[in-house]
Amino acid sequence: MLSFNILVFVALSYVAFLFAVAFVAERRAARGHVGWLQSPMIYTLSLSIYCTAWTFYGAVGYAARSGLEFATIYLGPTLVMVGWWWILRRLVRIGRSQRITSIADLVSSRFGKSTQLGVIVTIISMVAATPYIALQLQSVTLSFSVFAKTSGQEWQAADVNATALWVAIGLAVFTVLFGTRNLDANERHHGIVMAIAVEAVVKLIALLAVGAFVVWGIAGGPAQMLARIDASPIPLWDQSGGRWVTLIFLSAAAFLCLPRMFQVLVVENANERHLGVASWAFPFYLFLMSLFVVPIAVVGLDLLPAGSNPDLFVLTVPLSQGREGLAMLSFLGGFSSATSMVIVATIALATMVSNHIVVPLWLNLQPDQEAVMSGDVRQVILLSRRLSIAAVLALGFLYYRISGGGTALAAIGLVSFTGAVQILPAMLGGIFWRGATGLGAAMGLMTGLVVWVWTLFLPSIGVDAVIPQSVMQTGPWGIAALRPQALFGITGLDPVVHGVMWSMLLNGAMFIAGSLLSFPSPLERLQGAQFVNIFEHSAAAPTWTTGSAKAEDLLIMAQRIMGSAEAQEVFLREATQQGKSGYLPDVTPEFIERLERELSGSVGAATSHAMIGQLTGGSGVSVEDLIAVADEAAQILEYSNRLEAKSDEQERTARALRVANEKLTALSIQKDAFLSQISHELRTPMTSIRSFSEILRDGEMTGDEQSRYARIIHDEAIRLTRLLDDLLDLSVLENGQVVLHQQTGQLCDLLDRAIGAAGLHDSALVVSRKPEAEALTLTSDLDRLVQVFINLIANAQKYCDADHPHLKIVVRTKGRECQIDFIDNGSGIAPENQQLIFEKFSRVTDQSKAGGAGLGLAICREIMHRLGGKISYLPGQSGAAFRVNLPLSETATALA
Amino acid sequence: MSRSPNPVFLERASYRQRRLRDAARLIPFVGIVLWTIPLLWPRDVPQAPSSGDAVIYIFGVWVFLIAVTAIVSRYLRLDDPATDAGDDG
């Protein structure tokens, strides 16, 4: 007999295996090997989270009760997939171009980035998903108890509950570990997708194996099987047309609206082409999943004693035949179905809860700009996402405990589907109808929610549980027209058909009426046009007109949300595209628009819009702007696309020229000043030297004075020498006559040397470093490199004006390059000077106070240029910040 | 906001693409029709289709849809610059 302990052991090993798979996939993705992680097959398999434990176990039970009706649950999604050209292609394109993070984000973004709509959709999804998650917990525990029974243990309620609790905790841990690694919900969760793909294969193989065993092992072949089906007491084809059509519609709509399906279909989609493959491959998967459902049901009814639970035939049929291995496989299949669904559903819901409820609330609680500029937004979002995951699972567990887990699986599934489907009108209306408005969507959603709760959700909890029997019979306050299962006096309908029909009709009617009667805001109209005309390459109108925001402020905010490396990348890319160097692009409306979209990949459209609005002073788009844009667009259309591309190019060149011109003008003034500068720098020490040497020559002074004046002469002579050295050094570097001495050494040693040489022992400057990041082997002219470091450290020491000066050295490896940031906590360098500081004699602060001639950074720049790297000013940090980029040699990368 | 008017006649390849798209749009409707036909089957008469027949029919339609979609998707180009605003309606 299969011992229960072995089963637990196998289940745990399987979980460990999934952990390993997810871990390896994350590792590969982190190293940039995403190749086959992003294949269309993996995408197709990840869609299989549609097949939950409900379909794995429940389909057979469903078939045993109502015959072929079980297939409707698969036929709907099949229709959606084969009709991908209509809806899915559109959704995926919108999802990618607008960086949509969830279905709530889609609706919110479409209707003017509305926070309220996001909240409504999130709530609907939560309410609809909770029973479904409870269902998964229940099915896993049920399957455990089947094995417990066969190994002779009769489970008490406490055992069942404990199992459900442990399953819920385990799922929460897995999901938090692999589902909240990166903040950008728009990025793929490679680990999870991979684990789910593996689970998809396991559940398919499990069901096929049981099916094959039933058809060939028990029935004796397909022909005999068909005969058995014909003879079976199950009324296989006894459909009322209403139910058949309604259920196909319901499952098709749910396939689009379930948050978890939206997550894998749209959010995790890496390439639109994958949709083309999935369009037939996923229906094929569904086909295989349902192929043996009827045979298993028929054979199960034949073989097992009357009264056995048909929902568990997939397990009990093999067990009754003594096929324990097969039963074990089947158990793993069911386990896979449940866990993969719960994981993805939880991630999707947690993203929605955090982006649409928690973060907006948190932002509201912060005074004005504080939140986006100083709060640690990233941590808040990650934490809220993790807590949401735990909360979603806790709710599922709670529902499981309260409902007692008694109802037939399929019934809860359909009720839950109907709830999720309430989003359908707003979603489809949003992507096909430009006239749809946020008010209409809100009205439709609320109406649908109320009707669904009244007609299906509350009655499903149980007779007399929430709605008393009398109300079911006669309606609330005796109003017969409001009876939950016979609205408007129409009786005799199947409750599900009744609920779906009325909720969809009223929802859709309110949506359309609300849309027709209200007037959308400009942003709504803009988004509407972008969503509906997603396939036209019309120039997207920017949603911001004038940006009063400074590039530096935007960078600071972006860093807090996306993390500094990513944010700097975005800014650098934009600046390069504009033809500027450095990290601060011009704040054009187009740039703000793009940035907002990048941010919305992390926090959702509504929140991102609100955050940008706080910085730009809310100068969002107005109707006049829209008209202006339309006029402009019409004008542009008169030119051909080629011209457009050319003018882009010209714009870039013009911008580059403008910047170059500004720089040249500044430089020519500097060149002019150069002679008088150098004269000043040489004459000043010379003056002291001459003066004091004359004083010494004239005599008549104390011994103290004498030695003091001698020292001054000496110091000034040294200053003069240093200046001449620097000038020579610079001219050698500039003329390219310098000889580099390649050496190999550890970065941390170099920094040690530089800090020692900068003479920090008697200064207040505190240097903080991360030794583990500095364990890098470099091959370069190390003495020159140290010279650069000394310069930067000495600058921080001289110019950092904080009360407690502090210098942070951050080392990062990025591809074949390492970045070394020197960030102090002083007041930094004003944006207008950031371009100039690397020029000769361009001291920004008071002349002479610091004792240098203003050549240090110019020399650093030349050195880094010679070493094949670069040095740049890094804006948007806590103080003055310089970044040294140094290429890593091949061997160094390998060692690192 | 349509761009410059689409040409009235297209070369052969583009023409093929357009018709493939029409096919892709049509498939789900074919599916709906084929899967609702059994609702019209006669019942409680001697020549009514058996349970087994129903299973074979439903699954047969399924295989047919999968095959057609596979073929159409195989040749359908996603990123055809010929705007589909015109024939999207």
Next chain:
Amino acid sequence: MGKRVLLIEDEPNIIEAISFILSRDGWTVHTHEDGQTAMDKMLSLPPDMIILDVMLPGRSGFDILRDLRAHDVTKAIPVMMLTARGQEKDRELALRLGANHFMTKPFSNAEVRDQVRNLIEA
């Protein structure tokens, strides 16, 4: 007690040198390093003569010269300008703005001493 000379200059060593030369010659030397506040200093205790450096932190010597020539209290005080840039146009500018003498660094101590005597006693 000798007459007061106000030295506006920001290089500590040069301050020390000039102070030494002039105090040995019998003058009382006050010093000030910041261009921004130099004017306040002059008004609070008007000196008998001013030595003014051109390159000062905060405000250039030329600007200060323009201001003090425009002010009743200070417009008659003799001013000697010092510069390390030594360009001809600087000299012209200084004289045009009303400087009494213009001297290029490095200077000889005797030259400074003689000029100060000249300007105060003139």
